[in-house]
Amino acid sequence: MAIAEQAFVLGILETPVGPVPQVATVCAGRDRWGALRVRLGFGRMRYTVEPGLYGVGAPQEDSPVLVTANYKLSFDHLRAALVGLNAWVLVLDTNGINVWCAAGKGTFGTIALCAQVAASRLDQLVRHRRLIVPQLGAPGIAAHAVKQQSGFSVVYGPAMARHLPEFLGRGMQATPVMRRKTFSLLERAVLIPVEVVVACKWALPLSLVLYVASGLLGSASFGENLRELGAWTMVGLWSGIVAGTVLTPLLLPVLPGRAFSLKGGVAGLMVVLVFLAVFFSRSGTSGNGLTGLAWLLLIPAIASFLGMEFTGASTYTSLSGVKKEMRLAVPFQVAAVLCGMLLLIWARRLQ
Amino acid sequence: MTGRGRLLYLKGVATLRLEQEACIGCGMCLTVCPQDVFAMEHGKKVRISEPDACMECGACTMNCPVGAIWVQSGVGCAQAVFNTMLGRSSEACCSLEGKPDGGSCC
Numbered sequence: 001m002a003i004a005e006q007a008f009v010l011g012i013l014e015t016p017v018g019p020v021p022q023v024a025t026v027c028a029g030r031d032r033w034g035a036l037r038v039r040l041g042f043g044r045m046r047y048t049v050e051p052g053l054y055g056v057g058a059p060q061e062d063s064p065v066l067v068t069a070n071y072k073l074s075f076d077h078l079r080a081a082l083v084g085l086n087a088w089v090l091v092l093d094t095n096g097i098n099v100w101c102a103a104g105k106g107t108f109g110t111i112a113l114c115a116q117v118a119a120s121r122l123d124q125l126v127r128h129r130r131l132i133v134p135q136l137g138a139p140g141i142a143a144h145a146v147k148q149q150s151g152f153s154v155v156y157g158p159a160m161a162r163h164l165p166e167f168l169g170r171g172m173q174a175t176p177v178m179r180r181k182t183f184s185l186l187e188r189a190v191l192i193p194v195e196v197v198v199a200c201k202w203a204l205p206l207s208l209v210l211y212v213a214s215g216l217l218g219s220a221s222f223g224e225n226l227r228e229l230g231a232w233t234m235v236g237l238w239s240g241i242v243a244g245t246v247l248t249p250l251l252l253p254v255l256p257g258r259a260f261s262l263k264g265g266v267a268g269l270m271v272v273l274v275f276l277a278v279f280f281s282r283s284g285t286s287g288n289g290l291t292g293l294a295w296l297l298l299i300p301a302i303a304s305f306l307g308m309e310f311t312g313a314s315t316y317t318s319l320s321g322v323k324k325e326m327r328l329a330v331p332f333q334v335a336a337v338l339c340g341m342l343l344l345i346w347a348r349r350l351q
Numbered sequence: 352m353t354g355r356g357r358l359l360y361l362k363g364v365a366t367l368r369l370e371q372e373a374c375i376g377c378g379m380c381l382t383v384c385p386q387d388v389f390a391m392e393h394g395k396k397v398r399i400s401e402p403d404a405c406m407e408c409g410a411c412t413m414n415c416p417v418g419a420i421w422v423q424s425g426v427g428c429a430q431a432v433f434n435t436m437l438g439r440s441s442e443a444c445c446s447l448e449g450k451p452d453g454g455s456c457c
Contacts, residue, residue, distance in 0.1 A: 100408075101426070103408075103410075104408060104409070104424070104425075104426050135382070135383060135385060135410075136385060138383035138408075138410035138413060138414055139408045139409045139410040139413060139424065140413070141413065141414070142413045142414055143379065143414050144414070144416040156382050156383055159385055174382075176387075179382070179384075179385070179387070180385060180386070180387055181385035181386065183358055252358070253358055258359060258360055258361050258362070259361060260429075308429045309429050309430055311427050311428055311429045312426070312427075312428030312429060312430050312431060314427070315385075315406075316358050316359070316360055316386060316404070316406050316427075317360050317406060317427030317428075318360060318361075318364065318365050318405060318406045318407040318425075318427045319407050319423070319424075319425030319426060319427050319428075319432075320361075320364040320365055320366055320407060320423070320425075321360045321361035321364045321365070321427060322427045322428065322429050322432060323432060324361060324364050325361065326429055326432055
């Protein structure tokens with residue numbers, strides 16, 4: 001799509017370097033719908049804006065230049081923060097990846113930034129020689145190298161776009177709050193849908209297989225087995241998934257330990273206690289002890305694995321730490337799942 | 352679990368190293384660090400005040416003009432570790448080799 005034909009472009013700004021698209025600072029219904037879709041994990045890798053130069057408000061030769069990635073969710077957060085301000089926005093081509101991840105991979109980097117500065121002829125557009133780069137872009141940008149190669153100095157802006165008006169109002173000074181990446185309850189909660197959807201990709205087919213297997217393996221008729229054994233198997237499996245993908249993110253700071261696999265495992269233990277209480281009060285068949293023991297292993301193991309997966313969405317885990325906890329936790333998770341499955345089958349045979 | 356009311360990851364694993372003699376006290380690492388790992392000593396040299404808070408993003412190493420900081424940078428993502436082990440670098444999700452295209456991790 002041509003850069004000026006994108007839905008969020010209000011009009012064209014005539015500038016010394018030619019026409020520049022002027023973008024809206026108010027997100028429309030389709031932007032909110034798009035944000036909802038990618039928050040649910042659909043089409044996240046194709047949610048992009050055209051890289052290049054944009055204007056917000058009525059920018060002049062002394063207006064600030066803000067740099068961002070071409071993931072549309074990042075771009076929308078940025079322009080929504082710029083209500084009533086005049087600024088230039090320089091969008092780097094990061095293949096639709098957000099600033100922080102793209103910086104880690106190097107696509108939001110010194111070379112790409114200098115190339116875009118040159119391609120957009122910024123030196124003829126603005127009188128100053130400053131680029132405001134998001135602080136979370138720093139893993140890909142060497143400020144001193146950008147200065148050397150492009151003549152522009154890098155000023156690291158706040159970690160979050162919403163702090164930009166205050167940052168600009170203070171003469172481009174960041175407060176300590178603006179420099180820290182937090183991981184609040186709300187910031188964790190918005191990540192839950194993606195975690196659930198990603199887990200569903202293997203959990204839904206697995207559910208179907210286990211449900212049918214329950215029907216075939218039980219001691220009664222196929223239909224009766226589905227209603228009793230099949231139903232409990234579904235409740236057990238999804239208790240583990242909910243503990244790992246919903247409870248672990250929500251309760252992260254209060255769950256004991258530092259390792260995410262441990263936090264997930266504890267969330268699984270909390271859930272399995274509720275599960276067993278209901279299971280033993282409702283289910284009247286023999287072999288209950290073994291089945292209960294099986295779920296005592298299975299649910300925390302599933303939750304522990306999914307809790308560990310949440311490291312990727314979190315804001316403070318290191319690769320060294322993730323590798324260490326995986327070396328310790330994965331053998332336990334695998335052993336618990338194998339033992340749990342064997343116990344479940346054994347419990348069937350005893351009936 | 353928390354120090355000064357914040358989330359901290361595993362103890363003693365971060366690969367962050369600082370060569371304090373080389374430090375010129377420009378404070379760039381304090382600016383770019385999203386986890387408040389560094390502190391300025393007497394306004395002259397930086398020290399690592401919170402090593403366990405380091406998430407190995409590599410922002411400090413990239414932006415230290417005198418190369419006084421070193422960290423083995425990477426993404427702290429279990430799925431990326433799995434993908435790398437399974438040899439999936441460009442499909443499903445991101446991997447440690449950092450193929451930017453394709454993926455559902457970040």
